[in-house]
Amino acid sequence: MASGVKPRVKAPKKAEAGEVVTIKTLISHKMESGQRKDKEGNIIPRSIINRFTCDFNGKNVIDVTLEPAISTNPYFEFEATIPEAGELKFTWYDDDGSVYDEAKNVAIG
Amino acid sequence: MKFKAMTAIAALAVSAPALLLADADDDTLIVNGEIEMITKAPAPEHLSGVLDEIVSGWHMRSDETQVMQADDFDNPGMIYTEQALDDWNAVNGTKGKSCASCHGDVEESMKGVRAVYPKWNDSKEKVYTMEMQINDCLTDGMGADAWKKSGAQMAAMEALISVQSRGMPMNVAIDGPAEATWEWGKELYYTRTGQLDLSCASCHEENYGNHIRSDHLSQGQTNGFPVYRLKNAKLTTVHGRFKGCVRDTRAETYSPGSDEFVALELYVASRGNGLSVEGPSVRN
Amino acid sequence: MDFTRRETLALGAGAAALTVLPFRVHAAADEAIAAFTGGADVADGGVTLTAPEIAENGNTVPISVDAEGAVSILVLASGNPTPGVATFNFGELAGSQMASTRIRLAGTQDVVAVAKMADGSFAKASSTVKVTIGGCGG
Numbered sequence: 001m002a003s004g005v006k007p008r009v010k011a012p013k014k015a016e017a018g019e020v021v022t023i024k025t026l027i028s029h030k031m032e033s034g035q036r037k038d039k040e041g042n043i044i045p046r047s048i049i050n051r052f053t054c055d056f057n058g059k060n061v062i063d064v065t066l067e068p069a070i071s072t073n074p075y076f077e078f079e080a081t082i083p084e085a086g087e088l089k090f091t092w093y094d095d096d097g098s099v100y101d102e103a104k105n106v107a108i109g
Numbered sequence: 110m111k112f113k114a115m116t117a118i119a120a121l122a123v124s125a126p127a128l129l130l131a132d133a134d135d136d137t138l139i140v141n142g143e144i145e146m147i148t149k150a151p152a153p154e155h156l157s158g159v160l161d162e163i164v165s166g167w168h169m170r171s172d173e174t175q176v177m178q179a180d181d182f183d184n185p186g187m188i189y190t191e192q193a194l195d196d197w198n199a200v201n202g203t204k205g206k207s208c209a210s211c212h213g214d215v216e217e218s219m220k221g222v223r224a225v226y227p228k229w230n231d232s233k234e235k236v237y238t239m240e241m242q243i244n245d246c247l248t249d250g251m252g253a254d255a256w257k258k259s260g261a262q263m264a265a266m267e268a269l270i271s272v273q274s275r276g277m278p279m280n281v282a283i284d285g286p287a288e289a290t291w292e293w294g295k296e297l298y299y300t301r302t303g304q305l306d307l308s309c310a311s312c313h314e315e316n317y318g319n320h321i322r323s324d325h326l327s328q329g330q331t332n333g334f335p336v337y338r339l340k341n342a343k344l345t346t347v348h349g350r351f352k353g354c355v356r357d358t359r360a361e362t363y364s365p366g367s368d369e370f371v372a373l374e375l376y377v378a379s380r381g382n383g384l385s386v387e388g389p390s391v392r393n
Numbered sequence: 394m395d396f397t398r399r400e401t402l403a404l405g406a407g408a409a410a411l412t413v414l415p416f417r418v419h420a421a422a423d424e425a426i427a428a429f430t431g432g433a434d435v436a437d438g439g440v441t442l443t444a445p446e447i448a449e450n451g452n453t454v455p456i457s458v459d460a461e462g463a464v465s466i467l468v469l470a471s472g473n474p475t476p477g478v479a480t481f482n483f484g485e486l487a488g489s490q491m492a493s494t495r496i497r498l499a500g501t502q503d504v505v506a507v508a509k510m511a512d513g514s515f516a517k518a519s520s521t522v523k524v525t526i527g528g529c530g531g
Contacts, residue, residue: 010182018273020488028188030342033497035474059482062492067477069470071453071495072342073185078481079488171449323525339453393449 007102009090014107015082023054024073027092027100033068043068049074051093056106057106082106092104132318133168136385140180144276150383155283159314165384166327166392169318174339178391186337186389188270189261189344193269194295196262202253211250216253216273222388223267223274227375229287236290236375239267240346240366259352264344266333271335271388279332280383294376297369303358309377324393329354330381330386331374333390344389347374422471425509429467429480430515439516440466448498451524452475457493460508460516466490467509471519472502498524 010024024097027049034046048068054061061080080088085108138146148165156163167175181187197208197215212218221238230237233245240263244255256263272352283291301308312321315330320326335344345353351373355362363369426435440460448454458466458481466479481492490508498504505519 004192006188008182008188008191011420022488024182026182026188028192028516059486060482061486061488062484063482064492065480065482067479068475069473069478069497071497073188075183075185075493075495076455076494079484079491081488083486108350171445171447173445173455174449177455339450342452 005094005098005100007090007092007100009088009104009106010100011088012106014109015102017108018081018083020079020081021106022077022079023088024075024077025052025054025102026073028073029092029094031068031070031072031074035068036097047095049092049094052076053091054078054080055089055091056080056082057084059101061088082108084108118263123383133164136168136172136175138165138167138175140179140275146276146385146387147278148384148387150278150283153379153382156380160328160380163330164317164328164385165387166330166333167387169325169327170363170393174391174393178387184337184365184389184391185342186335186344186391187272188391189265189335189337190269190272193262193265196266197269202247202251204250204252206251208246211240211246215269219270219273221274221277222272224277224387226281227287228282228379231286234286236287236371238347238366238371239270240348243267243369246297248251250365259346259349259362261343264346264349265384267308268335268344268389271386274386275388276385278383279378279381281375281382281391283375283379287375291375291379293369294372297373298376301358302355303360307358309354311316327393328380330379330383330384331378332384333387333392335388336390336392339393347377395438396529400525406511417486419458422476425467425469425476426505426517429507429509434435435507435515435517437517439510440506440518442468442504442506442518444504444520444522446521447523447525449525451498451500453495454498454524455492455493455495455524456504458488459491459509460506461490462510462511463490463508463516464511466492467507468487469505469507470496470502473499478504484521492505498522500524522529 005028008029012021015021029049030043032047036044038044046068048066050066051066052066062078066074084104088104088106090102136310138148141219148167150163152163167178177183200207201358218332227236227238240258247253248255309329312326317326317328331347334347338345348370352362354367397409421423422474442458444456458468460466463483465482467480469476469521470478478496501523503519503521507515507517509515
C-alpha cells in the first residue's frame with residue numbers, strides 16, 4: 001500500500017427520494033506518472049490510482065478509468081440519483097493492488 | 110461564495126483575458142461560506158511611505174485557483190491537516206506523550222497561535238518560529254526526534270495549527286526584545302542577492318502586480334502559509350518559499366531554519382500585519 | 394511549447410478566435426479516439442468541455458465534461474507524452490453525465506473530450522488550454 005493514502009468524500013447525509021445530489025471525492029495519492037526521472041536519471045516507475053468507482057446500494061453511479069495525466073491527489077465531482085435510503089460506496093484501485101474504500105449513508109427525508 | 114466565485118469566473122471569461130489584468134482583483138474570499146478573510150488591509154505603520162495597502166497573494170491568482178481555496182473540500186491543502194491531526198494525537202518519544210497530552214484539543218489550544226508567530230521566546234531569548242516551537246515540543250517535551258525543518262510532516266502540522274486561526278488578522282510583535290531580529294530581517298529584505306541582483310523588495314515591493322515572465326507577482330505576504338502549490342501538489346512552508354525565491358535570484362540560499370530566514374520571516378510577517386491568516390492557502 | 398510575445402498577445406486578444414482554431418490533435422490522440430469509437434464518425438457538439446483558457450500551472454488544471462445522454466466520455470490531452478487522461482463511464486444511478494477533475498498538461502495544447510452516446514453515436518469537443526511557464530511560480 002502506498003503510504004499516506006487517505007480518502008475524503010463529501011456527500012449529503014439526506015436526500016429526497018429520486019433527488020440528484022452532488023458528490024465530491026479526493027484521495028491523497030502522489031500519482032507517480034512514470035514520466036519522471038530520479039536524481040540518478042532512472043525512470044521512477046508509474047504508481048497511480050487507475051480506477052475509481054461509486055455505487056449506491058450495489059448499483060453503479062460512475063466508473064472512472066484514470067491515466068497518469070490525472071493530478072496528484074485525484075479529485076472528482078459528479079452527480080448521483082438517490083432513489084431510496086442506502087449506502088454510497090466509493091472504491092479506489094491502486095496500481096500496486098491496494099484497494100481503498102469509503103462509505104457514506106444517505107437517509108431519505 | 111462558491112456561486113459568487115463561479116459568477117466571477119463567468120464574468121471574467123467574457124471580459125479581458127487574465128494575463129492582461131495586472132493589479133490585484135476585487136474578488137472576496139469567504140471560506141466555506143463562513144470564514145470571511147481580510148485579503149486587503151491598510152499597510153501597518155512601519156510601512157508608511159512604502160506601501161499604502163497590503164494585499165494577500167490570493168488576489169494575484171486566477172479565478173480557478175482562487176475558487177479552490179474557498180471550500181475546504183476543494184482545497185487539497187486540507188488533506189494534510191487531517192494527516193497532522195493523526196500526529197497531534199499520536200504518542201511519540203520516550204516520555205510517552207502526544208501533542209494532545211499537553212495541549213488537548215487542537216481547535217481550542219492553538220486558536221490564535223499562527224497569527225502571532227514568529228514571536229519572542231523569553232526562556233530561549235530569541236525569536237521563535239512555529240517550526241522551532243514544534244521541534245522544542247518534540248525533543249524537550251516529548252523526548253522524540255525533531256522533525257525535518259520545513260519537511261512534509263512539519264508543513265502539515267503548521268497547516269493544522271494555522272487552520273485554527275483562519276480569518277484572524279496577522280499580528281506579530283516587532284518591538285521589545287524582537288526588535289533587533291526584526292531590524293536584521295528588514296536588512297535582509299532589502300539586500301540584493303545572486304547573479305540577478307534582486308532583493309525581496311525588487312519583486313514584491315517595487316513590482317507586485319506586474320508579471321515576471323508569466324508569473325503574476327504578489328506582495329510576498331506570508332499570511333497564506335503553508336501554501337498548497339499547484340506546481341508541486343504539496344504544502345510549501347515560508348522558509349521553503351524563501352529558499353526558492355533566493356535561488357531564483359541565482360544565489361546560494363540560506364537554509365530553512367537558519368537564523369537569517371527566521372529574521373526574514375519575522376520581518377515579512379510584520380509586513381502582513383492586518384491580513385487574515387489563510388493557511389493552508391492555494392497558490393500556483 | 395514556445396510562444397512569441399506576438400503570438401501570446403494574439404491569443405490573449407481574441408478569446409473568441411480560440412474557438413475557431415482548426416481542430417487538430419496529435420497522432421497518438423487520433424489513435425486513442427479511434428480505439429474508443431471503433432473508427433465510427435464523430436460529430437462536433439453534443440458534449441461540453443470546460444477548461445481554463447489559461448492555466449496558471451500545468452500540474453493541476455481543473456476541467457469538467459458534460460454530455461447529456463452519454464454512456465461514457467473519454468478525455469485526452471493531445472500534447473502530453475501519452476494522451477490518455479480519463480474515461481468516465483456513467484452508471485444507471487448517475488445523476489447526470491457530468492464530471493469534474495484536475496489534470497496535468499505538459500504544455501499549451503488541445504484538450505479533447507469524446508462522448509459515446511446511448512444510441513452508439515459519438516460526439517466531441519476540444520478546448521485549447523494555454524499553460525503558462527512561470528517565472529518563479531512555475
